Amino acid sequence: FLGGDRWAKVSARARRAAEEYAARILRVEAERRARAGHAFAPDTDWQREFEDAFLYEETADQAAAIEETRRDMESPRPMDRLICGDVGFGKTEVALRAAFKAVMDGKQVAVLAPTTVLAQQHERTFRERMADYPVRVDLLSRFRSKGCQTRTLRAAAEGAVDILIGTHRLLQPDVRFKNLGLVVVDEEQRFGVKHKERFKEAFLGVDVLTLSATPIPRTLYLALMGARDISTIETAPANRLPVETTVAAYDERLIRDIIVREVARGGQVFFLHNRIGSIQRVRDRLAELAPGTRIAIGHGQMPEAELEEVMMRFVAGEIDVLVATTIIESGLDIPRANTIIIDRADRFGLADLYQLRGRVGRSQRKAYAWLLLPRHLMIEADARKRVSAIRQYSDLGAGFKVAMRDLEIRGAGNLLGAEQSGHAAAVGFELYCRLLKEAVARLKGERIAPRVEARVRLDFLPVSEDAANGGVGAFLPRAWIPDARQRIEAYRHLAEATDAADLDQLAARWKDRFGRRPQPVEWLLGL
Structure with missing residues (x-):
């Protein structure tokens, strides 16, 4: 396949798609740059007072993201900044400060959230944080009555609402602002591609601050560098403990003990059961x-109204155990909920499990995640291995390490859109990102090193361990890198090396990581 006509056609298609996509993102960026935005005034005394009221110490990454956002807002060019950070690492505080700055300069703010429950949480957070200041915060939600929604729409159009929070309902034609200056899009990865295109059209001359918990693979980050400003928050807040993750067989005695233990220490439990048809039965059994x-x-x-009431009671601590579907996935912040039990964890992808686990451990108390599998799956290696992978990522900030192949393609889908992620899947994520980076550079008029398509035929030197059969060859020995995934990664890094300097760096990295290089590796590097 790699040497044939089919590969040539697929890679040519991907190259064309990358060129078109690069042209499109650069065109949007050019339009944004060409339009005169609003240069916000420097910070006021109230702004400094508001920021000093933050109860926690900002991490270095968070402080850098805040400063970059402030600089963008004070520039006459419309802001388009993505804040990418792990669950509970303080992205919302960056948005709060930006929103307060916009309101202090006489502008309105729109905050978009992917779910109604998350929009309600944001409304509470914004109201509480700005309670001491003359800032009017309102919510446009399907939970509100028709009359209430009409009043909110009228107030937004007249400029009487400073910060309007809602779901994609805010993108409807009947929502008008008198003087919109900033749009905050939370959990961007949860919105569909069509909604994201609508964001770009609707808010072309307005400052846009986007928050995302899904990590961006480094290669895609580099590819998009020419088109988007990106801040990453990778440092955990002080005193935050990692979530202890356990994979276990479904056992009612275990479930009872977990619930009783958590409730006894004054905590709350999420029990995730993603089947609405049987959720009442599960609740009754618990x-x-x-x-x-x-x-x-x-x-x-x-x-x-019923869902709203349940969520409010859970937030208020009037409910000990919430049996829920994945509606709890998006950004909910309930500090007393410090245990999550995920039923049929084998039915979720790695990124989903990571997001769900992030619902707990948002206070300074030790938190627990239990991933339950049917007993028969505990002996099936593949299913258990897939779920066990989440345990490797208990470190804080591990969202940036969940850059395994499935998440990288999913991340590409979130950022590039459905069509582009199809091309990424066809030629491989890394190659697609390289094509995209080259296309961005070419369109910006930068000089790029030509890529050489080479085919090597060696009839005198085996290039696989099996073909060498214990003799001389050029390959990465299994004894030197026992893990198959790491071996594939090493071959991929070798394929990406473009000059002698890259090879020298790679050779040094291999030696540092795997020890002294055996002869087959030296032969391979010398080819």
Whole structure:
């Protein structure tokens, strides 16, 4: 396949798609640069007072993201900054400070969230944080009555609302602002490609601050460097403990013990069951297992007022166990919820599990995530191995390490859109990113090193361990790099080396990581 006509056609298609996509993102960027935006005034005394009221010490990454956002806002060019950071690492505080700055300069702010529940949480956070200042915060939500929504729309159009929070309802034609200056898009990866295109069209001359918990693979980050300003927050807040993750067989006695232990220490439990048809049965069984425990259900098909009431009671600590679907995935912040039990964890992707686990451990208390599998799957190596992978990423900030192949392609889909991620899957994520980076550089008029397509035929030197059969060859020995995935990564890095300096760096990195290089590796590097 790699040497044939089919590969040539696929790679040519991907190259054309990368050129078109690069042209499009640079055109949008050029339009943004060409339009005169609003240069916000320097910080006021109130701004400094507002920032000093933050209860925690800013991490270095968070402080840098805040400063970069401030600099963007004070520039006459419309801001388009992506804040990429792990769950609970303080992205919302960056948005709060930017929103306050915009309001202090007489502008309105729109905050978009992917779910109604998350929009409500933002409304509470913004109201509490700005309670001491003359800032009017309002919510446009499907949970609000028709009359209430009409009043909110009128107030936004008249400039009476300073900060309007809502879901993609804010993108509807009947939503108008008198003097919009800043748009904050939270959990960007949860919005569809069409909605993102709407953002770009609707807010072309307005400052846009985007928050995303899905890590951007470094290669895509570099490819997009020419088109987007990106800040990353990788440092954990002080005193934050990693979530202890356990993979176990489904066992009712274990579930009972987990719930009783968490409730006894004054905490709350998420029980994730992603089947609406059987969720009531599961709730009733948990009530039998842990009598006296306050248990409620939450899912997206409940009547709106009922779901809102359940979530409010859970936030207020009136519910001990919330049996819920993945509606809890998006950005919910409930510090007393420090245990999550995920039923049928094998049905979730690695990125989903990582996001779900991030719902707990947002306070300074030790948090626990239990990933439950049916007993028969515990002996099936593949299923258990896939779920066990999440345990490797208990480190804080590990969202940036969950850059395994499936997440890299998913990340490409989130950022590039469905069509582009298809091309990325066809030729490989790394190659697609290289093509995209080259296309961006070419369109910006920068000089790029030509890429040489080479085909090597060696009839005198085996280039695989099996072909060498214990003799001389050029390959990475299994004894030197036992892990198959690491071996594939090493071959990939070798393929990406473009000059002698790259090879020297790679050779030094291999020696540092795997020890003294055996002869087959020296032969391979010398080819």
